[in-house]
Amino acid sequence: MPRWIIFCIDLGICLFSLVLAYLVRFNFSIPPLAIKDFPLVFSLVLGTRAISFYISKTYQGIVRYTSSKDSSRIFITITSGSIVYVLINIISYNFINGKFPIPFSIVIIDYMATTFLMISLRVIFKALYSEIANITKEKRSVIIFGAGEAGMITKRTLERDAGTKYKVLAFIDDDKKKQGKILEGSKIYSIDKLNELLQEDDVAHLIISVQDLLPAKKQQIVDICLNYSTKVLTVPPPTDWINGELSFKQIKKVRIEELLGRDPISLDKVNIDSQLRGKTILVTGAAGSIGSEIVRQLIPFLPKKIILLDQAESPLYEMEMELFDKYKQQPYEVVIGDIRNRGRMENVFRTFKPQLVFHAAAYKHVPMMENNPSESILTNVLGTKNLADLSAEYRVEKFVMISTDKAVNPTNVMGASKRIAEIYTQCLGKQSGTKFITTRFGNVLGSNGSVIPRFRQQIESGGPVTITHPDITRYFMTIPEACQLVLEAGAMGKGNEIFIFDMGQSIKIVDLAKKMIKLSGLTLDKDISIVFTGLRPGEKLYEELLADQENTLPTHHKQIMIAKVKEYNFKEIENTVNELISLFDKQDNGSMVKKMKELVPEFKSNNSVFEKLDSDTNK
Secondary structure, eight states: OOHHHHHHHHHHHHHHHHHHHHHHHTTTOOOHHHHHTHHHHHHHHHHHHHHHHHHHTGGGSOGGGOOHHHHHHHHHHHHHHHHHHHHHHHHIIIIISSOOSSOHHHHHHHHHHHHHHHHHHHHHHHHHHHHHHTTTOOOEEEEEEOOSHHHHHHHHHHHHHHTTTEEEEEEEOSOTTTTTOEETTEEEEOGGGHHHHHHHSOEEEEEEOOSSOOHHHHHHHHHHHHTTTOEEEEOOOGGGSBTTBOOGGGOEEOOHHHHHOOSOOOOOHHHHHHHHTTOEEEEETTTSHHHHHHHHHHGGGOOSEEEEEESOHHHHHHHHHHHHHHOTTSOEEEEEOOTTOHHHHHHHHHHHOOSEEEEOOOOOOHHHHHHOHHHHIIIIIIIHHHHHHHHHHTTOSEEEEEEEGGGSSOOSHHHHHHHHHHHHHHHHHTTSSSEEEEEEEOEEETOTTOHHHHHHHHHHTTOOEEESOTTOEEOEEEHHHHHHHHHHHHHHOOSSOEEEEOOOSOEEHHHHHHHHHHHTTOOBTTTBOEEEOOOOTTOOSSOOSSOTTOEEEEOSSTTEEEEEOOOOOHHHHHHHHHHHHHGGGGTOHHHHHHHHHHHOTTOOOOSSTTHHHHHHHHO
16 A cells, blocks of 8 residues: 555544544534634644654554554654644743634543554554455464563564464463463463373474573473474573564574583682682683683673683684674783794783683594694693693793593593693692692583584584494583683682583483484484494593592582592603603604503503504503
8 A cells, every 4th residue: 555545544543533532522512613713723733743744754654564663653743743732722822812722622632532543543454454364374373481571572572473373372381370370362381281282282383481491491391392393492582682672583493502501500709700800811712612601701700801812813803803792891802823832822921921821722623633643742732731831930820721521531642632731730730839720521512513513514404413323422511501610610729620520411412413303393214314423533432520540529519529630740741741742743643642641541542543552552
């Protein structure tokens, strides 16, 4: 419909409202004296309305998509016009002829009638259009978990953006006071009724609107829904809504990371704050998944400056842009550099004089390091040694190293190189005033190179999903979880400890893949398949967090323990580590790995060409 027709209809509504106002004001019997003033009154009213409509463009909105913003614009426009009538009355009474051209009672009745009719008629037309346009379309059912304010916003968003496709069948809520009641036409049930609801109706989606839902509860909901091929969606936090308004397109599928997390971690923020506030902090590997999250979690504690060090140019640039956009108040410095270059690292320490170091830079891919042991030694051993030595030389207060569960009874070069780095820093800590602290944990969800991004990519491309072995298991922790525990361990560390984190239960990778396939709405062996490729070089079926001869001591934090490990003589370790690093120039993988096995006797290669070295040793 052309906009000028909408404009004329709106003026027609104004004319009708004005006539209605006179009829109501004079009890449907308008006296001749009032009729005499009609030409002037109607000219003033309709002229003012026409000008205000033209200025505010109320007629340009598409009526069948009328929103709350359109209604607000109409309300403001009508209110402004009525205020003009009041001003005309005041001016006329005080400065012209001592009369009110438009009786105030007429102004009030006209204002209420015009506002009501213009908004309600648009809403009615929108509803009628929706029903007529979709009269033959069958709507699919949706269940919303959470009958609070977020649940109501979700329902209204669904009706506004996708009401032609879906209808809200019910709400689910744990609050017993709400259960059994009706919310905006939909009944509220307990979660015990979810199976029954899904069985009785073909439910397309269950939308989780609650933000602080515990992972265990979310896991329970997802498991029930997957049995009925119902997709589970989640509402993003309000901070992510566009212009403060939720859109249906922002409601996304639940991600596997949300199901594998655990209850929120309780942090000793007072202690962490006392360690970090006002300090200059160096973070190595700051463009990586762990290093970048450590940077984000440092910022709320208001350090004096954060030095972001990495050799990856593009990821470091992206991290710099994120800080520029989101954390303008935080002073930071971006440094491209290689931790293997002693001269470059010394310049960093000399220039910025960091008081704390979080060392997350490392090579971590097991098969790649198995095929390139020299690079593993150069980065994980020499790089760590450079940073540790400089930290001691420049009197850094604390040096927190990020290690891995693969350093326990290592079966691969990468794990062994990290264990050597652990041993060196622990020994150096006894010789210097710097407190060296190691944190050891398993796989982090969504980190660069982890199985979840790879599975997600394979599923999106149609598969197959590749897994090395049907029995392989791994410990998992979310990136924020791991980094929170790193800050906690760093704050509580007194020096020379290896902190291990409670990783929960180990998870079978094949079960993880199956759940991801289901969450994607696909059927295993019909839409996509799983292929087993065999263990990769250096890989083992089960990861450990403690070596056989190690035990642990508890800390005040139930999710952090201290590992009791074998102690070494610093001079002996320093000499052996230097010998190992010197082998790099020969590029003889066998000699390098053999020296690593001398340093770490529990290093027994698995599914690797270096198994021969273990056999030779046994002979």
